[in-house]
Amino acid sequence: MDKMLVAVFETESSAFEGLTAVRNLHKDGDITLYASAVVVKDKTGKIAVKQAADEGPVGTAVGLLTGSLIGLLGGPAGVAVGASLGGLGGLIFDLDASGIGAQFLDEVSTALSPGKSAVLAEIQENWTTPVDTRLHQLGATVFRRLRSEVVEDQLVRESAAFEADLKALQEELKHADAETRAAIQKDIQQVKLQVQTLHDQAKKRLDQTKAETDARLQSLKDQTKQASDRAKRRIDKRMTEVKADFEMRSKKLNQAWSLTKEALAA
Secondary structure, three states: EEEEEEEEOOOOHHHHHHHHHHHHHHOOEEEEEEEEEEEOEEEEEEEEEEEEEHHHHHHHHHHHHHHHHHHOHHHHHHHHHOOOOOOHHHOOOHHHHHOOHHHHHHHHHHHOOOOOOEEEEEEOOOOOOHHHHHHHHHHOEEEEEEEOOOOHHHHHHHHHHHHHHHHHHHHHHOOHHHHHHHHHHHHHHHHHHHHHHHHHHHHHHHHHHHHHHHHHHHHHHHHHOOOOEEEEHHHHHHHHHHHHHHHHHHHHHHHHHHHHHHHHHO
């Protein structure tokens, strides 16, 4: 699965050495690097982008997570930080939408104390040893987090809950007297507005997930072109993982979309 990796270094120069090491591991096929950036926290705690978020060979479809993490690390100053990110300008995602979680953000923020630098990277790896070995040699503290499915799970739960609410209100309407019917109908319309919002969110998320998956698969295919036979086997395994992850996420999103569609049609 896709991971967010953050390697914290004592100096800016060692962070750039770390970035080079990660890129070389991608070149050798040990990992797949989708996007990366280098940031520095100054003595006042402000985040500065020293290497703008590299969207990788397939564009912003796989660079958004890196860009959003920069914004989140910047806290209230994230919007200003985002201004230097080109196509990712001002992009600060909700923690759940980013799929990395508050605990990971807290751990990274604590380690990235004033004066330190960090490499942020979206990667896929078959094992952690190649990256850890290279980065630990450079004195890095390494953090990883698998992208979670918080958003997908939440959409399914909320879609099912709203569908149940709507059915209950419609049943109540059947037995209501003239005096209460108007109030119940108003409640039904309000719930339908919320269901429509979820319906649109599920479709948007599904489209985004499909675009990300296509971009990652293309990146992996490009990586195999100059890879050794041994590296190709590792890359093929990553391609299988990317496809399986998409199937799992899209199944949940299609479930949420179907639930809201049924609720709106009722």
